[in-house]
Amino acid sequence: MTRKIGIIGLGHVGATLAHSMVLKHTCDHLVLIDTNEKKVKSDALDFCDMVANTGYPVHITVNDYAALQDADVVVSTLGNIELQANNTNDRFAELPFTSKQVVQVGRDLKASGFHGVLVVVTNPVDAVTQLYQQYTGLPKEQVIGTGTLLDTARMKRAVADRLQVNPASVSGYNLGEHGNSQFVAWSQVRVKGHAITDLFSQEELDAINYESLRGGHTVFFGKFYTNFGIAAAAQRLAEAVINDSHEEMPVSNYRPEYGTYLGYPAIVGRKGIVERIDLQLTEEEKEKLLHSAETIKENTRKGLEHA
Amino acid sequence: MTRKIGIIGLGHVGATLAHSMVLKHTCDHLVLIDTNEKKVKSDALDFCDMVANTGYPVHITVNDYAALQDADVVVSTLGNIELQANNTNDRFAELPFTSKQVVQVGRDLKASGFHGVLVVVTNPVDAVTQLYQQYTGLPKEQVIGTGTLLDTARMKRAVADRLQVNPASVSGYNLGEHGNSQFVAWSQVRVKGHAITDLFSQEELDAINYESLRGGHTVFFGKFYTNFGIAAAAQRLAEAVINDSHEEMPVSNYRPEYGTYLGYPAIVGRKGIVERIDLQLTEEEKEKLLHSAETIKENTRKGLEHA
């Protein structure tokens, strides 16, 4: 009956996600884990100070891996955002650092007996999701990265702004790496009953593609982190699991034909990836996706060498 | 028909409150104002990146006082939390700094034609609420500080923890300054059908009183700011206004018999303070409240001299 969710890493994203979960009463029991014990205890107490004014009960456990044994979902939001700031905003710049933490956290999760769904936000997310899968030993379906779910949201926002429509009324996806090699799969984007390619010139499509990729950079360089958009993506993904919603969404999931985790739509439910979708992409899109997969694999290899 | 809310100051509290309002869809139109234009624009874009995943539309205007002319509620969350860290955590340490900003913001609000309800979170909140009332020229009923609403939540949490009950099932209030001279009015606290004084020894009551006051310090020194608890208090107060809920809650409101704003229960609705409550306090409590009122007035005078 209890709904239990763990969040590992109470930085900007982790704390914002925990706030979202407390406000939306997504679970009964939150387990918060961070190497900065003072910070995570402070956040936990701060959340408890909300209850008298919101009325929703909140049970929080701090820094106890054993409490994750029966968690439904664990979200990894650990990272060191400063590494990106110093490295021209390539998310792979974080890999040598985060990979060490991820290996340890993966082992600790495995030792805890955790057998739910692991949602990965930690960057570079496609590589890190793979690492987690290896070190937790969980089935590939139960380890999911937020992938291009946020980039897709940014693409939809860019389209929606131009057409005065709700972003949720735009369908379609960004595919591939949650990073610089991703792209909008224009063949899949529809809005107002039309293929997007009927509505915009190639120049305009390029501008939207750029915005969906660089949207994160604009946010990033305004405050040197991003939190609200990515937390909303992670919240939605965690809800799809905990509610067994069987929603289709583009997330980082393992695609055997590419030999890597990458952003691609799937049906998400209580067991994690319930079904992989097969899109009918154009030849150009297939090439871009292959290139993006190669980039993920190459950068993962290099990043781990430097770790 | 449109529900419009302004937030002035997108620091830890302002950004957390804006996040809460976006998640709870408290309003249709958010106006965000901050002197750090890059930061506030970054936050605004980050909020827009949530929409495709939440489905709720968000309209955000940045740094435009004119847009506040027809706002229903404006919340002041500006401040410089580092000033507290350097000054033994006395909220009055912020006054010389914030008072200058508050005077300017008050004048800008007045010039905008804003005539809704101003909710003040900026510390020292009782003094700053008074300053805002003077410089905006709004009726006293339309300028409200969060006051001891957060301290009361902390008291209820401390009581609730001891009795294994929901904090919302504890009634009663902390009164006076949102600061070191506040106190729990034990004569008003009831839980499980009993006066709290029947359930705990004086020693234990002192411990609860200390926790409700120092709770903020524990949170503060863990991360050098507090945001979630105070944002939940401000959210509840803003909702009471925008929903015309006529809830009773302890907030900083002007009490003529004390000649100052201070934390004391009132009925809150669309017009702000709809009715002042009159409690039947013990003689000791009356003295403490008088002392707290004097402290607010004295510190306000001193703080403004140093401004």
Add this chain to the structure above:
Amino acid sequence: MTRKIGIIGLGHVGATLAHSMVLKHTCDHLVLIDTNEKKVKSDALDFCDMVANTGYPVHITVNDYAALQDADVVVSTLGNIELQANNTNDRFAELPFTSKQVVQVGRDLKASGFHGVLVVVTNPVDAVTQLYQQYTGLPKEQVIGTGTLLDTARMKRAVADRLQVNPASVSGYNLGEHGNSQFVAWSQVRVKGHAITDLFSQEELDAINYESLRGGHTVFFGKFYTNFGIAAAAQRLAEAVINDSHEEMPVSNYRPEYGTYLGYPAIVGRKGIVERIDLQLTEEEKEKLLHSAETIKENTRKGLEHA
């Protein structure tokens, strides 16, 4: 600032919709109107008995057209469902009866000075929406019928059941009359990254089409009314207006090329129909739509003759 919604007709659908609005706190002020004064007063009091347990304030006005002058949205749910039961479930069987009420209500709304958006649920909805537009004198964009929004939901449910996916992850629409001449526009239905026609045989598509049309009949003959599905459709439509959400949804809107109101996707916002969509239908679909439009016009003419 106040959000005011009127509901005319507190039968099964009207009462269920009001319940939904109270639970979701869609508005601050509900105006409930019904010719059975005892019933509507009873419902109003029953809603007020919810408040102590939900905490949300509810303001309700009963049977006062003058209170609709500044309403944001009015929903017409009046009707006499027994007329359908006696007439082989053709929604046009209600027209001779409801048309008389609709003319009077339209005039009363006009006299009240109401100038918001009128949402029509009353059957036969396409004909009644047109009548309301004529008698209120509101712009065509401000009078909207729920149309095939419910039928589309039924189609999505039928598709979703077969594919183990969330109905909200199915895109596409039922078009035309909210009645027996409607049809699923298969060219527009996509799910799991595929055109629906790639996934199902014609036989299976026919079965889904039948279910989406007859789904209502199954519900109807189980309890001799339908309320939950249609109330959810009306709730979503009213929310799109009051939140200015600019969502795309298939609703009954006036299409000049067909000379009638009928179910067809549009962008909905605060002003009602913000934009008409133009679909790229197949020739067969175009013919079906033309036929459905003719059916609506013919049945409307006949129904009014018998009124």
Add this chain to the structure above:
Amino acid sequence: MTRKIGIIGLGHVGATLAHSMVLKHTCDHLVLIDTNEKKVKSDALDFCDMVANTGYPVHITVNDYAALQDADVVVSTLGNIELQANNTNDRFAELPFTSKQVVQVGRDLKASGFHGVLVVVTNPVDAVTQLYQQYTGLPKEQVIGTGTLLDTARMKRAVADRLQVNPASVSGYNLGEHGNSQFVAWSQVRVKGHAITDLFSQEELDAINYESLRGGHTVFFGKFYTNFGIAAAAQRLAEAVINDSHEEMPVSNYRPEYGTYLGYPAIVGRKGIVERIDLQLTEEEKEKLLHSAETIKENTRKGLEHA
């Protein structure tokens, strides 16, 4: 992880409660049981037709007691409201009829292996709760009636109307039978910082007491059933269990000193009645409560004789 709730009896109250649970997404899995199979299947399908427009997944099982084996909460809303209409609105008029059903349902629940919390709405609720406890063999703490939770809401509404305050800002309770022998325990009612007895004359208190008792009658005789207020009470009680909220609320729970179930405040959580409260009542209130307890026991005895 799954949250499963059963509702037995899909009449006015059961269907309204199910609607509330679907709208608030209180659980993942609803089990609906009714002797009128056509009606309950119709309701189930009608709820599924909501999903495409609300986005929340709903899993519904119909008429399968075995599915209740691992339910968290089961709510009994069965009854025959027409029996009240013919019997001067005494809820005990339903006992000879409902007691037979209750015995059978109690046995079926026991046979299913259900071991969660049983919430009883069926009237006469205090008697029926006791019967359910006997026939299910569940611990007394796990069988709870809505009792005077609704009457208390009506009392708070009557007080709130007079004082222009939110009903949720009134504290206190109606005690005893959910029926004619109940009473407001004035010694416990506080509002705006005062004992209610300081604010109203005895005459006015009598009027409020009458309204809180007769409020149900006014609703009842306007539509010959009541549903919204009682469904909100049952929803809150079920949420307190499923969220383990440890809220205090007046519900029908077994009090050994009176030898019966009756309306009296208790702390409610996942295990049901987590703690019994002991109020400090006046002598007059103690006598009224004793009288109400005797009435419940006497009427239960008589009603069962006629069954």
